[in-house]
Amino acid sequence: MTLLQLAWKNISGNGLRSWVVALCALLVAAFALFATLLLRGAATSLELAADRLGADIVVVPEGAQADIEGALLMGAPAHFWMPEETVRALGAIPGVEAVSPQVYLSTLLNASCCSVSEMFMIAYDPATDFTVRPWLQKRLPEGLGLGEVIGGDYIFATEGEDGILVYSALLKLKGNLEPTGTGLDQSVFLTLETAREVARISEEYAEEPLIIPPDQVSAVLLRSGPGVSTEELAVEIYRSVPGVYPIQSDNLFSSSRTQLRSLLNTVVVVMALIWPLAIVLIGMVYLMAANERRRELGVMRALGATRRYVSRSLLAEASLLAFCGASTGVFLAVLAIYLFRRLIVSSLGVPFLLPSPGSLILQVGIGLLLAMGSVFLAALLPAVRISRQDPAVAMRE
Amino acid sequence: MIRLENVSKSYRLGKGNDVHAVSDVSLEIGAGESVALVGRSGSGKTTLLNLAAGLTRPTAGRVTFDGVELWKLSDAEQSHLRNQRIGFVFQFPSLLPTLTVLENVFFPTTLGANGHGVDAMGRAKELLGRVGLADKLAAYPRQLSAGQQQRVVIARSLINRPEVLMADEPTSNLDERTETEIMELFHDLHISLGLAFLLVTHTRQLVSPGMRTVEMAAGRIVSGAAG
Numbered sequence: 001m002t003l004l005q006l007a008w009k010n011i012s013g014n015g016l017r018s019w020v021v022a023l024c025a026l027l028v029a030a031f032a033l034f035a036t037l038l039l040r041g042a043a044t045s046l047e048l049a050a051d052r053l054g055a056d057i058v059v060v061p062e063g064a065q066a067d068i069e070g071a072l073l074m075g076a077p078a079h080f081w082m083p084e085e086t087v088r089a090l091g092a093i094p095g096v097e098a099v100s101p102q103v104y105l106s107t108l109l110n111a112s113c114c115s116v117s118e119m120f121m122i123a124y125d126p127a128t129d130f131t132v133r134p135w136l137q138k139r140l141p142e143g144l145g146l147g148e149v150i151g152g153d154y155i156f157a158t159e160g161e162d163g164i165l166v167y168s169a170l171l172k173l174k175g176n177l178e179p180t181g182t183g184l185d186q187s188v189f190l191t192l193e194t195a196r197e198v199a200r201i202s203e204e205y206a207e208e209p210l211i212i213p214p215d216q217v218s219a220v221l222l223r224s225g226p227g228v229s230t231e232e233l234a235v236e237i238y239r240s241v242p243g244v245y246p247i248q249s250d251n252l253f254s255s256s257r258t259q260l261r262s263l264l265n266t267v268v269v270v271m272a273l274i275w276p277l278a279i280v281l282i283g284m285v286y287l288m289a290a291n292e293r294r295r296e297l298g299v300m301r302a303l304g305a306t307r308r309y310v311s312r313s314l315l316a317e318a319s320l321l322a323f324c325g326a327s328t329g330v331f332l333a334v335l336a337i338y339l340f341r342r343l344i345v346s347s348l349g350v351p352f353l354l355p356s357p358g359s360l361i362l363q364v365g366i367g368l369l370l371a372m373g374s375v376f377l378a379a380l381l382p383a384v385r386i387s388r389q390d391p392a393v394a395m396r397e
Numbered sequence: 398m399i400r401l402e403n404v405s406k407s408y409r410l411g412k413g414n415d416v417h418a419v420s421d422v423s424l425e426i427g428a429g430e431s432v433a434l435v436g437r438s439g440s441g442k443t444t445l446l447n448l449a450a451g452l453t454r455p456t457a458g459r460v461t462f463d464g465v466e467l468w469k470l471s472d473a474e475q476s477h478l479r480n481q482r483i484g485f486v487f488q489f490p491s492l493l494p495t496l497t498v499l500e501n502v503f504f505p506t507t508l509g510a511n512g513h514g515v516d517a518m519g520r521a522k523e524l525l526g527r528v529g530l531a532d533k534l535a536a537y538p539r540q541l542s543a544g545q546q547q548r549v550v551i552a553r554s555l556i557n558r559p560e561v562l563m564a565d566e567p568t569s570n571l572d573e574r575t576e577t578e579i580m581e582l583f584h585d586l587h588i589s590l591g592l593a594f595l596l597v598t599h600t601r602q603l604v605s606p607g608m609r610t611v612e613m614a615a616g617r618i619v620s621g622a623a624g
Contacts, residue, residue, distance in 0.1 A: 001500060001503075001504065001507045002507075006496075006507075009495040009496060009500075010495050012495065013494060013495030014495070295489065295491075296493060296494070299485075299487070299491045299493070300493070300508075301452075301476070302450070302452055302479060302485050302487075303479070303480060303485065303504065303505045303508060303553075304476045304477065304479045304480020304481070304505055304508040304509070304557075305476060305480075305508050306472055306473050306476040306508075307472050308472075308473075309476075309508065390452070390453050390454065391447075391452040391453070392444070392447035392452040392453035393453065395452075395487065395489075395491075
């Protein structure tokens with residue numbers, strides 16, 4: 001009989017105690033992994049979204065800062081406008097290397113002319129664009145033509161193999177982009193020319209026309225020149241161009257980042273409470289169990305078990321229980337994240353991207369190790385203490 | 398074989414409250430010898446057995462096993478000696494509750510350096526047959542009567558072919574009939590296996606003819622110390 005077999009028999013024979021310890025390990029592992037997956041998923045998502053935007057500064061009409069974050073992060077349709085001449089004014093500011101306008105649109109809610117309700121649409125100008133083209137080139141080296149769109153990860157064709165109906169205009173879905181976990185996954189990208197064509201068709205056929213105010217844009221994406229401080233450039237834009245608000249890409253999604261930071265702080269506080277409590281609880285359970293089994297362990301010592309064997313058998317029991325509890329906890333955490341990620345995203349108001357398999361395995365491993373380490377740590381003191389007891393004293397009532 | 402020289406054992410129950418369980422005792426138990434430690438409750442019999450077996454460290458004096466001083470051995474060496482050379486039968490139920498009868502009997506073989514093998518399993522079955530429990534191999538201790546449990550303990554005590562069998566009030570929880578059966582079993586084993594036998598009892602009637610009787614009172618040997 002091996003040490004593990006003996007440990008397993010003791011676990012099976014002491015149901016309540018085993019459940020308590022396994023449950024503690026389950027809670028520690030599940031909470032740690034769930035929180036880690038959520039926070040890392042949100043942080044990765046924000047980084048990817050900012051990367052995909054690809055601009056140093058995004059200029060929006062003053063007061064539209066929250067709207068653009070909502071649109072880019074959560075896919076909430078946003079409508080805000082500023083004069084097209086702003087593009088030229090921004091391009092004239094010293095230190096600005098490139099500017100490109102974007103127009104933000106959305107499909108109608110529950111309208112038969114739109115196959116996807118309230119879908120966020122980003123129209124860009126291919127002539128000046130420097131943000132969409134780089135990642136579009138990976139998928140579509142030839143770029144988007146008239147009547148073509150490329151969708152986020154969640155966008156799929158609804159008409160035939162590659163068609164998508166937008167304001168009664170049948171657009172061709174040319175492909176999908178890598179997931180970001182943000183609203184960009186529920187958005188489509190199209191050229192300004194295609195957007196104007198959709199607007200033209202909609203006037204005649206759609207339930208409501210798509211309105212693109214003439215000589216208006218929603219946002220201007222801006223790239224600074226080499227060695228130019230984006231912070232100073234943002235200040236200059238704010239000072240010299242009235243009615244606009246420059247958002248540095250580092251500050252983009254600041255409300256989500258703040259939300260994430262407060263979430264992280266909450267998780268740290270909860271973890272700081274749960275973890276030591278779990279260790280103390282498991283330690284107490286083991287101390288009680290070791291006392292309850294004092295005579296049994298004394299008999300084992302009398303029969304020839306060394307001190308090391310006794311402590312190892314108790315630690316093997318703890319490790320096995322921790323492994324079973326933590327594995328279940330890890331499984332439940334991953335399952336919860338997969339099943340309820342949409343609910344979590346909408347209730348917490350932060351974007352979320354599922355981790356890659358490699359990253360998931362790493363995080364699962366860390367969760368398991370944390371829980372098993374906690375149980376091992378908690379059981380160590382009682383195990384060592386009981387193993388050092390005189391066998392005759394241990395066997396005495 | 399086992400020699401206790403001027404051995405004392407005190408327990409500290411509180412500040413300045415020392416209990417002298419055994420005081421300056423010397424005793425020798427030869428190979429194959431059968432010794433009964435008798436005396437009233439609290440006379441120090443169990444403590445003396447524990448000292449002889451290396452289950453507790455003496456406060457003073459020396460305990461040797463075949464000339465080797467027990468408390469100069471490492472924990473692993475002491476454990477090995479107990480495992481290989483001494484068999485124990487305690488007065489309380491001492492079977493491991495989560496193991497079956499068969500597993501309990503061969504458990505001590507798993508503690509040895511070489512682990513257990515088919516041989517140990519076969520011997521465990523043979524010993525259980527010898528104590529009349531061949532049909533209880535898969536039973537758990539809670540499913541057995543007190544007498545049956547004590548028979549399993551006896552089988553377990555013999556699994557590693559020890560040189561000495563130490564029994565501490567082995568029949569105290571048993572009825573009269575079972576008590577007689579167990580004592581007859583001990584007697585048979587002592588005779589047939591040639592084991593040294595150290596029996597702790599407060600019942601003089603359990604002492605078989607031919608056993609050396611050592612009487613204790615207040616932690617001291619009052620008669621029978623010399624072999």
